[in-house]
Amino acid sequence: MFRKTLLIFLSLFATAFASAKTTPNIIIILVDDMGYGDLKSYNPESKIPTPHLDRLTEEGMRFTDAHSAGSLCHPSRYGLLTGQLPYRINYNIWREHALIAPDRMTVASFLKGQGYRTAMVGKWHLGFEENGYENVLPGGPVDVGFDTYFGIRSSTDIPPYYYIDGDRALVPPLNQIGDNLSGDPWTNIQGAFWREGGIAPNLQLEDVLPRFTDEAVGVIGDHARLAGDDPLFLYLAYPAPHTPWLPSPAFVGLTNSMYGDFMAMVDYMIGRVLAALDHNGMKEDALVIFSSDNGPVWYSKDTEAYGHASTGGMRGMKGDAYEGGHRIPFLVRWPGHVDPGSLSNQTICFTDVLATVADITGGKLPRGQGPDSFSFYEALKGNGKVNTGVRAPLVLESARGHFAIRYGKWKYINALGSGGFSDGFDSAYKAVEEKAGAPTAQLYDMENDPGETANLWGEHPDVVKCLAAELKQLVEADHTREY
Numbered sequence: 250m251f252r253k254t255l256l257i258f259l260s261l262f263a264t265a266f267a268s269a270k271t272t273p274n275i276i277i278i279l280v281d282d283m284g285y286g287d288l289k290s291y292n293p294e295s296k297i298p299t300p301h302l303d304r305l306t307e308e309g310m311r312f313t314d315a316h317s318a319g320s321l322c323h324p325s326r327y328g329l330l331t332g333q334l335p336y337r338i339n340y341n342i343w344r345e346h347a348l349i350a351p352d353r354m355t356v357a358s359f360l361k362g363q364g365y366r367t368a369m370v371g372k373w374h375l376g377f378e379e380n381g382y383e384n385v386l387p388g389g390p391v392d393v394g395f396d397t398y399f400g401i402r403s404s405t406d407i408p409p410y411y412y413i414d415g416d417r418a419l420v421p422p423l424n425q426i427g428d429n430l431s432g433d434p435w436t437n438i439q440g441a442f443w444r445e446g447g448i449a450p451n452l453q454l455e456d457v458l459p460r461f462t463d464e465a466v467g468v469i470g471d472h473a474r475l476a477g478d479d480p481l482f483l484y485l486a487y488p489a490p491h492t493p494w495l496p497s498p499a500f501v502g503l504t505n506s507m508y509g510d511f512m513a514m515v516d517y518m519i520g521r522v523l524a525a526l527d528h529n530g531m532k533e534d535a536l537v538i539f540s541s542d543n544g545p546v547w548y549s550k551d552t553e554a555y556g557h558a559s560t561g562g563m564r565g566m567k568g569d570a571y572e573g574g575h576r577i578p579f580l581v582r583w584p585g586h587v588d589p590g591s592l593s594n595q596t597i598c599f600t601d602v603l604a605t606v607a608d609i610t611g612g613k614l615p616r617g618q619g620p621d622s623f624s625f626y627e628a629l630k631g632n633g634k635v636n637t638g639v640r641a642p643l644v645l646e647s648a649r650g651h652f653a654i655r656y657g658k659w660k661y662i663n664a665l666g667s668g669g670f671s672d673g674f675d676s677a678y679k680a681v682e683e684k685a686g687a688p689t690a691q692l693y694d695m696e697n698d699p700g701e702t703a704n705l706w707g708e709h710p711d712v713v714k715c716l717a718a719e720l721k722q723l724v725e726a727d728h729t730r731e732y
Contacts, residue, residue, distance in 0.1 A: 389413070
């Protein structure tokens with residue numbers, strides 16, 4: 250009798266445990282240099298048609314206070330995959346060395362341990378241990394948890410340009426391509442801009458975006474046919490709408506700018522990937538996350554010229570400590586789990602993806618892994634708290650070394666100016682910087698001033714002192730999540 254009762258209890262326990270563990274297909278679609286205000290769901294005045302991302306918004310949850318892990322491509326991607334804030338490593342070595350240490354857990358390696366088939370398509374930008382194009386490229390996707398990889402080394406404006414299959418160059422970059430500038434009205438880092446350098450004979454820059462879409466659609470189709478009951482994790486990292494802006498002829502003239510046309514093409518390609526999930530019967534059991542790696546390269550003159558605010562009214566742009574550099578669109582669709590058309594204003598960061606998928610799949614992060622990762626699973630279920638009790642203060646570094654800390658409604662930047670690619674210091678600061686009592690840093694009330702227009706540094710000295718001390722402590726520590 251006791252044995253029978255014990256078996257029943259164990260069976261019920263196992264059933265309860267299984268019900269707490271879910272293994273949806275997980276698809277992360279990351280675009281490159283897209284602004285917070287490019288989608289109409291974030292900016293009703295957007296000039297860019299994005300019907301497929303609009304549909305994704307309607308069918309899922311839209312986060313309004315989501316942040317990339319940095320305001321540049323490679324640090325942001327590092328944080329997304331590892332759950333570690335990128336300023337904790339030297340990410341500037343990416344051109345010759347791999348950024349992800351062999352013992353650093355990634356979203357891919359974690360999910361592989363949970364029984365997932367893991368695939369990556371697209372832009373890596375996290376370095377390889379390079380030793381000649383004829384040799385293996387260690388330290389890349391297939392060495393950090395991905396079963397398969399097809400992509401490119403970095404951006405489509407940074408040579409050498411060549412496709413990578415697994416851990417080898419598909420064809421070495423033996424040819425040469427000259428540099429290209431669009432000229433007026435664009436700056437030298439906008440438009441159809443790329444740098445001169447080596448290029449593989451089988452790669453055309455204008456074909457990269459469609460090629461990656463074909464590869465992703467193929468991964469989904471192959472998985473549906475061959476994988477049986479194993480779930481899929483696909484990380485699709487588009488190198489667009491980063492420069493060069495190269496819209497295909499069918500998209501030229503859809504908007505009033507080259508950038509808008511290229512962004513419309515990106516939306517179309519994402520639509521093809523979402524359609525592949527539908528076609529292969531995977532939509533209902535797929536958690537789809539869409540976001541951008543940082544803000545856009547879009548100056549105030551561009552907003553004035555084209556009537557399109559790519560940052561959606563946020564100050565600054567890519568590279569900046571201001572919100573335009575790192576506040577990004579973040580959409581999540583998961584049928585049956587995330588309410589369609591829902592909204593969350595919980596503060597989240599790219600680093601939080603690792604802890605979230607661990608929660609979803611019922612796994613546990615080992616001590617020391619995902620050191621800056623906080624789960625937003627409760628927010629997906631509609632139970633998220635707003636800015637309190639969810640995650641530690643958010644810390645971000647700009648392209649030129651400014652640090653910003655966000656805690657509740659307050660945001661403190663430890664220096665003046667953008668710390669990135671926006672034009673210099675504010676004129677108001679220039680006028681007073683030599684005077685006694687002039688601001689030496691910045692404090693903003695993000696609840697009442699999301700555009701960061703009024704520096705309250707002089708009005709709340711206690712808040713400044715507290716946040717400056719907290720920032721110093723968190724930067725010097727090796728984690729923000731309690732183990």
